[in-house]
Amino acid sequence: MVASNPLFQGGGRLSSVSKRFRATVINDIWPEVFFFTLVATMVSLVSQLTTHNLSISNQMLTVLGTVLGLVISFRTSTAYERFSEGRRLWTNIAIASRNLAQVIWIHAPFERVDKKTNQPLTHVRIVIEKKTMINLIQGFSVSVKHLLRGEAGVYYADLYPLISCLPRFTSPKHTTEDDIMPLWRASEMDHKMHNTIREQSFSSGTLNTVLERAQSDPTVLNEKHTSDMSESEVGWLNSLRGRTGKKFDPEKALAIIPSEHPLKPSRNPPKETIFDYFPFLRLFKLIWRRATRRFRPRPDDSAEQHRSFSGRKIRPELADSNVPLEITLFLQNYFAMLMRNAQLQPASATTMINAINSLQDTVSNLERIKNTPLPFAYQAHLRMSLWLYLFFLPFQIYTAFKFMTIPATAFASFLLLGFLEIGQEIENPFNYDLNDLDLDHFCLVIQRELHEVTAHTTPDLDEFVFSQWNQPFAPADRRTAKEMMEDLDHEYHAPEGKHNIRRTLLKSWHEVDKITRN
Structure with a gap:
C-alpha cells in the first residue's frame, strides 16, 4: 500500500514515475475517457462545421448528475469500508498472534516432568517446543497472505521453512498417496496443476519425492537433489528460496530447509511491461x-495476464487452500496437550483458546471480504447509467460551452469514472496493487514481534526489581530499591510504613504534575 502520497515524493527516475502512475486509476479508465472525449469532439465538429445542431435540452442534466453523484459516492464509501475492515482484521491477527505467543512463551511452565519416566524435561527441549509453536503462529499470518492473494499450497520461500516440520502422512507406517494429509495433498495438487519448468530436476514422480522427503534426513535430501544440478541451476534454486543476497531479503531470517519442489517467491506481483x-x-x-x-x-x-486488453486489472480468484486451518489445528492440539498435563492456569488457558479462536474468526472474515463482491447487477447498472450520462453530456452542454465541450466532457469523464474505478480498486484490498494493503509488511511486523516475545528471558523478580538500577519512587525519593531494602531503620520499615510510602508517592505526583505542565 502507498502510505504516503506517491505523486509528490520520490526522484525523477523511471521507476519512481512508473510507481506514481500505477498508483492512480488512469490506466483503468483511459479507454472510456478517450471514447467520451471522441463523442464530444464529434458533437462539437458536426454542430460547428455543418448545418446540423446536435445539442439537446439540458433539463435532465442536473437531476441525473445529482443522483449519479450520490450513487457513486455510496459505491466508493462501501468499498472503503471493506478496505478499512480488512485492515482492522489484520490488526486482529497481529494482536491474537502476540497474545498467543506470550501465553505459550511465558505462561506455559519451563519446569516439567515427563509422566512416563517421571524425569524432568530439559530446558532446551521445552524451549524448542515453544519456539516451534510460535513459528507456526508466524506461519499462520503468512499462509493467510498467500490465501488472499490466490496463491495455493505451501511451497513459498517465506512459508515452507516455518511449517516444513509438520507431518506429511496420517501414520508413519503408511506411505501411500492416499495417506497424504490434507495440507500437503493440497500443495501436491497445486504443484501438479502449476508445473514449474524445473520440476524434473528434482524427481520423476510427485509421490516419490514426498515419500523421500518423509523418510530422509534434510541434509541428505538437499545433497541428493543438488548433486546432479549445474551451478546455474543451483543458483536458480537459491533464488527461489530467497537467498540471493538482495538488499532487502527478509527470507534470510528464516530457516534453510530443502524442499522436494522449487520454492516460489514470497512475493509474486505482476511483471511490469x-x-x-x-x-x-x-x-x-x-x-x-x-x-x-x-x-x-x-x-x-x-x-x-493481470490486465485485460483495455488495461483494466484482472483480479485473481481466492485460492482453494486449507493451510491456515491446518495450522490452527496443530495449535489447538498443543493447547489440548497443555490442558491434559495441567500445565496452564485457567486464566491463561482462556486467553490462549480465545486467541486461537480469534485467528480462525479473522481468516473467515477475510475470506468473506475476498469472496463477496458487490452484486453484479448493481455494478453493471451503475456503470451503464454512468456511460449513458457521459454519452449524452456533450449533446446537452454544447450550446453553453461550444468547443469547450471537449475538455469539459473529458474532465467530467475522468472525474466520475475515476471515483467509480477507485471503488472497484479498493473493494478487494489483498492483491499486489499499490493501493492494496501491504500484507507483506503486516507479516514482517508479526514476525518481528514474535521474535521479540521469544527473546524475553522471563527472569525472576529479584533479578531486576530489587537492584541498584531501579528507583521506583522517583522523583520524590531517588534512592534505589536495593538501598531502600537494606536501610531497615528508614521510616518505610516502621509500623506506619504504609502511610509514609503513600506520602512519598503523593509527593511524586505533585512534582510530576508541576514539571510536566507549562
Whole structure:
C-alpha cells in the first residue's frame, strides 16, 4: 500500500514515475475517457462545421448528475469500508498472534516432568517446543497472505521453512498417496496443476519425492537433489528460496530447509511491461498481432495476464487452500496437550483458546471480504447509467460551452469514472496493487514481534526489581530499591510504613504534575 502520497515524493527516475502512475486509476479508465472525449469532439465538429445542431435540452442534466453523484459516492464509501475492515482484521491477527505467543512463551511452565519416566524435561527441549509453536503462529499470518492473494499450497520461500516440520502422512507406517494429509495433498495438487519448468530436476514422480522427503534426513535430501544440478541451476534454486543476497531479503531470517519442489517467491506481483507505462500502445500491439499471426505463433502473454486488453486489472480468484486451518489445528492440539498435563492456569488457558479462536474468526472474515463482491447487477447498472450520462453530456452542454465541450466532457469523464474505478480498486484490498494493503509488511511486523516475545528471558523478580538500577519512587525519593531494602531503620520499615510510602508517592505526583505542565 502507498502510505504516503506517491505523486509528490520520490526522484525523477523511471521507476519512481512508473510507481506514481500505477498508483492512480488512469490506466483503468483511459479507454472510456478517450471514447467520451471522441463523442464530444464529434458533437462539437458536426454542430460547428455543418448545418446540423446536435445539442439537446439540458433539463435532465442536473437531476441525473445529482443522483449519479450520490450513487457513486455510496459505491466508493462501501468499498472503503471493506478496505478499512480488512485492515482492522489484520490488526486482529497481529494482536491474537502476540497474545498467543506470550501465553505459550511465558505462561506455559519451563519446569516439567515427563509422566512416563517421571524425569524432568530439559530446558532446551521445552524451549524448542515453544519456539516451534510460535513459528507456526508466524506461519499462520503468512499462509493467510498467500490465501488472499490466490496463491495455493505451501511451497513459498517465506512459508515452507516455518511449517516444513509438520507431518506429511496420517501414520508413519503408511506411505501411500492416499495417506497424504490434507495440507500437503493440497500443495501436491497445486504443484501438479502449476508445473514449474524445473520440476524434473528434482524427481520423476510427485509421490516419490514426498515419500523421500518423509523418510530422509534434510541434509541428505538437499545433497541428493543438488548433486546432479549445474551451478546455474543451483543458483536458480537459491533464488527461489530467497537467498540471493538482495538488499532487502527478509527470507534470510528464516530457516534453510530443502524442499522436494522449487520454492516460489514470497512475493509474486505482476511483471511490469512497457504497456504499463504507455497503455495506449496496446492498440498497436493488437494490430501487430493480427498482422503477424499467420507468420508466427502467438507470443506468450503470461507476463500480462493481470490486465485485460483495455488495461483494466484482472483480479485473481481466492485460492482453494486449507493451510491456515491446518495450522490452527496443530495449535489447538498443543493447547489440548497443555490442558491434559495441567500445565496452564485457567486464566491463561482462556486467553490462549480465545486467541486461537480469534485467528480462525479473522481468516473467515477475510475470506468473506475476498469472496463477496458487490452484486453484479448493481455494478453493471451503475456503470451503464454512468456511460449513458457521459454519452449524452456533450449533446446537452454544447450550446453553453461550444468547443469547450471537449475538455469539459473529458474532465467530467475522468472525474466520475475515476471515483467509480477507485471503488472497484479498493473493494478487494489483498492483491499486489499499490493501493492494496501491504500484507507483506503486516507479516514482517508479526514476525518481528514474535521474535521479540521469544527473546524475553522471563527472569525472576529479584533479578531486576530489587537492584541498584531501579528507583521506583522517583522523583520524590531517588534512592534505589536495593538501598531502600537494606536501610531497615528508614521510616518505610516502621509500623506506619504504609502511610509514609503513600506520602512519598503523593509527593511524586505533585512534582510530576508541576514539571510536566507549562
